[in-house]
Amino acid sequence: MAEAIVSMVVGRLTDLLNEEAHLLQGVRAEIEQVVDKLKWMKTFLHGADSRIDEQRVRVLVAEVRDLVYDAENVVESFLLKASSTERHRTNGGLRNVVKRGVDAFDAYLYHHKFSREIKNLLAGMDNLLNCFRDYKILSTLEGQAASSSDTTPGKLKRFYSYAVVEPDFFVGFQKNLATLLPLLVDRGEDCYPVIFICGMGGLGKTTLANKMYNHSSIKSHFEAVAWVTISQKWQPRAVLQRILVSLVPEKKEETLQLEVDKLVENLLEIQQQKNCLIVLDDMWTNDAWDSIKAAFPTESSGSKLLLTSRNVDLAAHVNSKCFIHKPQLLDxxxxxxxxxxxxxxxxxxxxxxxxxxxxxxxxxxxxxxxxxxxxxxxxxxxxxxxxxxxxxxxxxxxxxxxxxxxxxxxxxxxxxxxxxxxxxxxVLPAQLKLCFLYLGKFREDEEIKAETLYQLWIAEGLVLSSDKSGEETMMEVAESYMGELVHKSMVQVKLENTPFSQRKFESCRLHDLMRDLSLYIAKREDYFEVINLQKLNDFHADPVVDLAYTRQVVIHSQVGEYESINDNPFHVSKANKRRLRSLLLFPCESTTRWSSWNYTETLRWNVAHFRFLRVFALEDVDIPITSVSSFLFRINPGIAVGSLVYLRYLSIKTSFLWFPSIQNLELLQTLKLEADSGAHELYFPPWMSTNILGKMGRLRHLYLPLELNGMKGKKLRFDALSKLETLEDFNTCWCEVKDLVKLTNLRKLTVHVYSYSALQVMMKYLQAISSSSASSSGSSTLSVPYVSLRVNIYNLCSRKGPDFLRKLLTSPSNLYDLRVEGYIPELLPLFEQKQQQQDIHNYIDALSSSCITTLTLSRSGLVDDPMPVLEKLPVLRTLELCVRSFSGKKMTCSATGFLQLTNLQLHQLVELREWRVEEGSMPNLSCLKISQVMKLEELPEGLKFLKNLQNVCLQDLSRDLCDKVRRANGEQGPDFYKVAHVASLDL
The missing domain is CATH 1.10.8 (Helicase, Ruva Protein; domain 3)
Incomplete structure (x- = not known):
């Protein structure tokens, strides 16, 4: 792996020479000399790898790795100093004139220091090269056959095509499927309550179970299904929650608040009421089963269990009457x-x-x-x-x-x-080796969000700008890396199904054997260290862990919301504080939050001392004001984070963070300040400049909090962030809307609008995007591929409503996601009025240019049926009519409407009694949810024509309507035929 690390560092230094040439004047030749020496050193590493079992060779390779990292750090330190000097040089004023003089002298001294460090590096490289020769390790340029691995940090040869989705390969399992499917749907007295698939890792147990889980006969036989992966690290409460949420999705919020005994009670009840199929994938131990077995009926019921495991002895422990199936190896x-x-x-x-x-x-x-x-x-x-x-x-x-x-x-x-x-x-290319190993940092069976992963890869320097093609961004290059790993079957992915998404992949995960491989190599090469705090506690391990050589640390907590761990302090050796480059702190489950008490007692670190960090993620942590003097922030938290001047990636999802020194993070590429609304808000000191983000000129991805207290009429400025590609949760209450036109590299924008004046500016901005996109001159770069707009119109004057709403619905810009909350006028008159003014014969023309794919209306107060207008939106895929958005009694979806619609949700339409769906309407609808529409008398007859409808969820409807579909005893009602073809019906 050292060969890959050298290759990547050479690539990163080459990128710096090209991208920061103006800051490296006077030292370019010295850096090029380091790069050339590193390239020469790399040619010895393939031979060294073949003798890695020798202790002296292993030590030599480790010294090479450390020296390479030191070289990168020396260059980056000089770059940071040069950037600071350059900034002061361009500032005006007498005070800054003095400052420029001091900085110039300081830079002169620092240049000499840099030259001295470079000479030391080159001398160290020469010593290591002599060691290679002393150990009789040859360079690949001196006669030894070259490695089959393409480790040259040049342009990555790409093979993966996004245009072709690789099919699922299902070879050798057809007989298994034919054997097991009848057993699952069998309700006879001698039927098997549990089907147990066992065998070694990589045999295809999960693939076989998944094939059955999604089979049409299973979907039609069982009223509710659930799939949960258990793995080696399981928590009973989290497992039971996931099962119950899958079986009763409409009660998700309530389920997440339940304790284990109530979860067990509810699960037993739902399995007696419905025919349920529950898949427990990758069960390892008897203890894992014992912790959740109370949730499954011991007497006969229509529900069944499907388990996969490597442990065949577990079958008898689960149920003596289970059917054990052992798939055979392929011939x-x-x-x-x-x-x-x-x-x-x-x-x-x-x-x-x-x-x-x-x-x-x-x-x-x-x-x-x-x-x-x-x-x-x-x-x-x-x-x-x-x-x-x-x-x-x-x-x-x-x-x-x-x-x-x-x-x-x-x-x-x-x-x-x-x-x-x-x-x-x-045999992976160097670019892909480290990206693959990086995936081992995440939890077993975790669905890793692709966008986050790409940003981490880039921040760690694993994605090379030399791999760009044309006008590609670094995020697109990172996705091409993922595509290559997918094509090589190293990674499993979930495709992004949102139309016009900037990403092709939504998430990814590793097969457990591939994760074992990642962890094995990472440990062997000391690439990163994964620490499980609960494991340290369970085994009473020494809480003082000496990570003398590890540069990347990941901490997973198994601490539940209502649990605690022993009050053992956890330290990192002082020597490693200068070495650490990446620190990720994650709770075990997405529903888990670490308390400040557990942090204080468990991790007595001072993050400010880890001044060379490139990546710092502090996820889901509650640090109230009263605790900021403890744990991570023993001093002012803003100062602590602000001292990490080498950061490229910062994600802090906390209830408290000050901004003051965040402006020091000049190298930052990704900043995530995503805090929940309400109790979890961020604070802006009243004395702080609104241009605090101005110095962060390298920022590419910015995720703002939903709330920012302390602004008092001020607005954050964004005009200096010309390289920004992602901007989420931009709030017009405390963000300057006029600055958007200066963000010429934006690819994704999410805006919350709360005033009419801000909306007017936004409308002009959307029009500017449209004009820029339509322009063929090529000189204008104001083109945002994806815009999401949330409009709260309670504070808007109603007489101004028609104009803005008509313009938004007919906007030819890249407005794909529109959410409007508050009263709006009737829709059809808006377009009829426009038709009279422009003498348009068909209002369809006014909507034909719309790019809206997701539309949410809430509290709109519409009396007239909105469907005649909404169904003409040409690319609408998701429609949500929520909370009194429509107060009429009758609604009709016509035969030619909603041609692209795939998801429809009707929620709290309290007056709706009749809904008609004509044959030919919504031909692509796959998911329908109707909730709290108590006066709806029956389901539309037209649902039977929706052949692509896969999921129907009916929640909190009248008892009469539910009985027409399915009676309380589980029997089919007289209207069941309308949804009989639906794979999943939740009632």
């Missing part, structure tokens, strides 16, 4: 078929001779995988990027020298599988 033909589908999706360009030779090599290589699907797919992920026979032949010989022939099952077998996974990692 030779099935193995080749799976490899062929993955590695040769398109073989049209190959001749028959090459194809035959590649099949011969492929069959030999797939033998190493011993029929394990995960290993085969990973091998295919390597081969799919090698489209020719010559490349396959090279992989074949490389694999033969790296992997050993199989010796049977047991420990040898597991070792061989790990050998394949390690080899697949070793």
């Amino acid at each position: 030779a033909e099935q193995s080749w078929e799976l490899l062929r589908l993955k590695a040769l999706p398109k073989a049209d360009h190959l001749g028959s001779r090459d194809l035959k030779e590649m099949e011969k090599l492929g069959r030999e290589m797939v033998n190493y995988c011993k029929g394990l699907p995960l290993a085969i797919v990973v091998l295919g992920g390597v081969l799919v990027t090698k489209p020719t026979f010559i490349e396959w032949e090279k992989v074949y010989y490389d694999s033969q020298s790296s992997l050993k022939r199989g010796k049977g099952l047991g420990e040898d077998y597991q070792r061989e599988v790990m050998d394949i996974l390690v080899w697949s990692y070793n």
Whole structure:
């Protein structure tokens, strides 16, 4: 891995030379000398890696890694100093003239210090190069064969295409499916209450269970389904919550407040009332089952359990009457078929001779995988990027020298599988190696938000600007890295289904074997350290952990909301405070918040001393004013965070943070100040300048809090943030709207509007975006691909309403998400009036240019049916009519309306009695939720025509309506035929 680290540091220093050339004048030659020496040193590391078992070589490689990091730190320190000097040089005023003189002299001294440090670095490199020669380790330029891994920090060769979604490969499991499906839907007296799928990791247990879980026969048979992954780190309360939320989603908020005994009670009740299928994936131990078994009926019921586990002995412990199914390893033909589908999706360009030779090599290589699907797919992920026979032949010989022939099952077998996974990692390009390892920082089975992950990768310096293509942003380059990892089957992803989203992937996760691989390599190379506080507590481990060499630390807490841990202090050695570059602190569950007491007693650190941090994330932490003198912020919290001048990524989701020294973070790229409204608000000192963000010129992604106290009529300025790409929760009450026109690189914007004057400015801004997008001159760069607008119109004059609403609904700009809360005029007259003024024959023309894909109306007070207007929005995908948005009695969706709509929610429409859906309306609707519409008399007849409808949730409706669909005893009602085709019906 040292080879990859050197490659990435060389890439980062090269980027700095190109991007910050004006700040590095006078020292450029010295930095280039360091880069050249690092490139030369890298050529020895492949040979060193082959002898890494030798203690002296392992120490040598560790010294190389430390020296490389030191080189990066020296250059970055100089860059920060040069940036500060440059800023003072451009300021005016007598005071700043004096300051410029002091800075110039200071810079002169610092230049000499920098030169001295560079000389020390070069001398250290020469010493290490002599060690390589003394140990008889050759450079790849001195005759040794080059590595098969492309570790050159040049442009990454991309193979992944977003235009083609890779299909699911389901080879060798058809018989398993045919065996298990009838058992799941069987209600006979001798039926099995539990189906237990067991086998080794990577066998495809979860894939098989998921195939059944989503099968049409399962969806039609069971009234409610739930899927929960247990894994090795489980919390009974969190597991039971997830199950109950899945079975009764309409009671999510109530469920999250329940304690274990109430969760058990509710789960037992719902399983007796409904036929439920509950999947417990990846169950490991008897203890895990014992902690939740009280929630499952011991007597017969229509509900069933489906479990997957590596532990076959667990089956008898769960239920003596369970059906145990052990999927078999793939045979030779099935193995080749799976490899062929993955590695040769398109073989049209190959001749028959090459194809035959590649099949011969492929069959030999797939033998190493011993029929394990995960290993085969990973091998295919390597081969799919090698489209020719010559490349396959090279992989074949490389694999033969790296992997050993199989010796049977047991420990040898597991070792061989790990050998394949390690080899697949070793052949990754340098850019992808560290990105893959980084995923091991996150919890087992965690769905990692792609946007956050990309920002972390960039902040850590893992994404190289040299990999940009055309006008790509660094976020787009990071997503291309993810695409490559997906294509190589190293990572599992969930696709983003929001239209016009800036991201192709919504989230990602690692298979547990791939996570084991990541943690194994990270530990071996001392790349990062994952600390579990609950584990330290459970095993009474020494709370003083010496992380002498680790530069990246991740802390996971298993502490629940109502639990506590022992009051053991936890320290980091003083020597590591200068070494630490990344510090992530995460609670175990998204519903868990760490209390300031637990922080104080558990982590006695002073973050201000970790002054070289690049990444700092402090997630879901309550630090009230009374506690700011303890734990992290022993001094003023703003000063503590402000001293971390090397930060690229800062995420603080707390109830208290001052701004004063945040302006010192000149290198910051991502700033997340996402605090909940109400009790969790951020405070702005009254004496502070509103231009506090002005010095953060490198900021790309800014997430503001919902509330910012202490502004008192002031407004934050954003005019200096010309590189900003993401700006979320921009609030017109305390943010200067006029500055938006200066943010020419914005890609995503979310705005909350609370005044008519601010709305007028926003309308002009949206028009400017439209004009810029339509311009063919190319000189204007004011084009925001995605705008989300939340308008609160309670403070707007009603007579001004029609104009703004008509303009918003017909806006040709990139306004995709519109949420309007408050009274609005009737919709149809707005467009009829416009039609008369412009002599338009059809108001459809006025809506045809709309880009709105998500529309939410709340408290609108509409009396006339809004559907004739809304159904003409051409790309509308999600519509939510909430809380008295419509107070009429009848609503109709016409045959030609809502052609793109996929999600519809009707909530608290208290007067609605009749809803008609004509045949042909909403042909793509997949999700429908109706809640608290108590006067609705029946479901529309037209629902039976909605062939794509997958999920229907009916919550808090009249008893008569519910009985028409399904009676209290579970029998079908007279109107059930309207939704009989729906896969999931929650009633």
